[in-house]
Amino acid sequence: xxxxxRHTAYDQSVYDSVRRLPIEHKLQVRGKRVVLKPNxxxxxxxxxxxxxxxLVHAALEAFRSLGAAEVRIxxxxxxxxxxxxLADAAGYxxxxxxxxxxxxxxxxDDISAVLLKRPVSKLRTVYLPHTALRCDLLVSMPxxxxxxxxxxxxxxxNLFGLVPGGVYxxxxxxxxxxxxDESITDLHAAFPNTFAIVGGIEGMEGNGPIQGTPxxxxxxxxxxxxxxxDATCCRIMxxxxxxxxYLRISAGSxxxxxxxxxxxxxxxxxxxxxxxxxxxxxxxxxx
Amino acid sequence: xxxxxxxxxEGEVYSQAVxxxxxxxxxxxxxxxxxxPRPLVEDCTWVTALVLLLPAPMLARFHARGxxxxxxSKTGRESSWVQRLRVAMISGRVDRGAPEGWPWFPDTxxxxxxxxxxxxxxRKASQRDPRDEIRDRIQxxxxxxxxxxxxxxxxxHGSTKALGYEAPxxxxxxxxxxxxxxxxxxxxxxxxxxxAKQYLxxxxxxxxxxxxxxxxxxxxxxxxxxxxxATRSRSTQEVALAAILRRALDGDDVFGxx
Numbered sequence: 001x002x003x004x005x006r007h008t009a010y011d012q013s014v015y016d017s018v019r020r021l022p023i024e025h026k027l028q029v030r031g032k033r034v035v036l037k038p039n040x041x042x043x044x045x046x047x048x049x050x051x052x053x054x055l056v057h058a059a060l061e062a063f064r065s066l067g068a069a070e071v072r073i074x075x076x077x078x079x080x081x082x083x084x085x086l087a088d089a090a091g092y093x094x095x096x097x098x099x100x101x102x103x104x105x106x107x108x109d110d111i112s113a114v115l116l117k118r119p120v121s122k123l124r125t126v127y128l129p130h131t132a133l134r135c136d137l138l139v140s141m142p143x144x145x146x147x148x149x150x151x152x153x154x155x156x157x158n159l160f161g162l163v164p165g166g167v168y169x170x171x172x173x174x175x176x177x178x179x180x181d182e183s184i185t186d187l188h189a190a191f192p193n194t195f196a197i198v199g200g201i202e203g204m205e206g207n208g209p210i211q212g213t214p215x216x217x218x219x220x221x222x223x224x225x226x227x228x229x230d231a232t233c234c235r236i237m238x239x240x241x242x243x244x245x246y247l248r249i250s251a252g253s254x255x256x257x258x259x260x261x262x263x264x265x266x267x268x269x270x271x272x273x274x275x276x277x278x279x280x281x282x283x284x285x286x287x
Numbered sequence: 288x289x290x291x292x293x294x295x296x297e298g299e300v301y302s303q304a305v306x307x308x309x310x311x312x313x314x315x316x317x318x319x320x321x322x323x324p325r326p327l328v329e330d331c332t333w334v335t336a337l338v339l340l341l342p343a344p345m346l347a348r349f350h351a352r353g354x355x356x357x358x359x360s361k362t363g364r365e366s367s368w369v370q371r372l373r374v375a376m377i378s379g380r381v382d383r384g385a386p387e388g389w390p391w392f393p394d395t396x397x398x399x400x401x402x403x404x405x406x407x408x409x410r411k412a413s414q415r416d417p418r419d420e421i422r423d424r425i426q427x428x429x430x431x432x433x434x435x436x437x438x439x440x441x442x443x444h445g446s447t448k449a450l451g452y453e454a455p456x457x458x459x460x461x462x463x464x465x466x467x468x469x470x471x472x473x474x475x476x477x478x479x480x481x482x483a484k485q486y487l488x489x490x491x492x493x494x495x496x497x498x499x500x501x502x503x504x505x506x507x508x509x510x511x512x513x514x515x516x517a518t519r520s521r522s523t524q525e526v527a528l529a530a531i532l533r534r535a536l537d538g539d540d541v542f543g544x545x
Binding site for chain 1: 324325327328329332333364390391392394395396398400401443444446449450452454457459491492493494495521522
């Protein structure tokens with residue numbers, strides 16, 4: 001099931017809406033360890049690039065209220081090494097009380113080598129951070145954006161931030177050589193207990209994920225099936241999901257057909273708004 | 288490593304803390320001479336360059352020549368012999384002096400930060416080891432950096448354009464790259480120096496401010512004091528860099544040649 005909720009601003013109403021999402025999806029988090037994985041990319045106080053801190057705080061409160069034993073926030077940015085300063089610039093210290101104590105820099109976290117089962121990328125083993133490996137539920141919290149390599153960057157591409165820069169560098173170039181779309185698929189397979197809350201209240205169109213322009217889409221999209229969440233995001237953004245390679249590899253067209261995805265909340269058609277695409281990406285426009 | 292470098296810059300070469308750090312390093316040097324970022328990690332990486340920045344009395348505690356040879360053997364994947372052969376076959380010529388940087392992780396592309404650290408390490412090593420190969424790699428590494436300058440004059444991670452769009456630079460990489468280019472003629476880096484000065488007045492990050500200060504200091508530039516809010520330290524690395532900077536301001540730069 002994928003939930004689509006309409007919100008026109010990052011305000012107090014987001015807290016109530018986000019609190020309902022785990023209940024709607026019957027997530028059992030009492031006594032469990034939950035990790036919220038926002039998308040922190042660039043020093044930007046306008047939060048056009050990064051996941052809005054209010055959305056992350058709302059999720060933190062929601063999972064705490066449902067009895068989670070621990071809720072942590074964790075991210076490993078791909079380009080900028082000074083993660084806490086990046087989070088500060090994105091407003092996380094200001095919005096989330098005791099943020100520093102709740103946060104793990106996944107680029108520098110303790111790691112284990114994980115043997116990938118049935119990898120589709122050139123990776124066979126990947127080092128992954130304990131905070132992500134040892135949690136009971138990993139919540140991917142990206143922003144709804146276009147992406148100049150893979151087309152769109154909702155829930156699954158956000159998993160790149162789990163790969164430790166402290167081992168692979170900034171950027172995590174090993175994933176590019178192993179195949180970007182294939183690596184997304186392998187990372188998704190390595191984390192079976194995931195949920196996604198995609199912030200599309202204000203997304204990004206054009207030359208995303210960094211240099212694009214803000215796009216008001218006024219939605220939150222959530223679900224425990226990440227390919228289905230991403231497919232729904234693509235439909236909302238006016239992108240042909242069958243032309244998003246990592247989605248084709250991960251789930252195939254049948255599983256991602258609109259009729260195969262149970263929809264809660266608003267219908268896709270009621271919130272659909274075409275995101276501007278770079279000239280080289282016009283071919284992925286949903287027609 | 289930054290903590291060890293900071294202690295070294297303070298002259299703490301023979302203290303117990305330094306001894307523990309060096310013993311740990313010695314135990315973790317790999318058979319091929321390189322160092323991995325963690326004992327669990329199989330591959331040696333860019334951190335080998337950081338080890339080579341230690342002063343000579345510390346380097347004497349392990350196989351420094353092996354680490355140096357490891358560093359010299361690494362190159363960005365785009366500069367590997369396979370890629371060069373491919374380019375040579377297509378273009379019909381071999382460019383022996385082409386820019387050549389260092390990757391973060393073996394068998395991946397070269398990027399600005401690992402290239403800068405490698406240049407700094409090789410420059411120190413060149414004082415003890417007169418091999419032409421070292422001088423050649425420093426020069427080609429610097430050319431790599433010069434080929435990676437962003438339109439605004441600074442450096443980012445190493446991608447100046449994405450799909451034809453100019454990408455902006457970052458303060459911390461701008462400072463670090465300037466540090467690695469300190470022997471270039473002022474005219475070649477004038478724009479970058481100005482960019483660093485602009486960043487220094489605006490940055491809120493202590494680590495970025497430290498790199499910018501070090502970069503400008505390497506080019507003998509007077510710089511404005513960083514804003515007072517750029518003084519909160521959040522990590523060991525930040526504290527270590529601030530200490531390194533303090534000593535550099537007194538004329539003892541741990542990144543400089545001995």
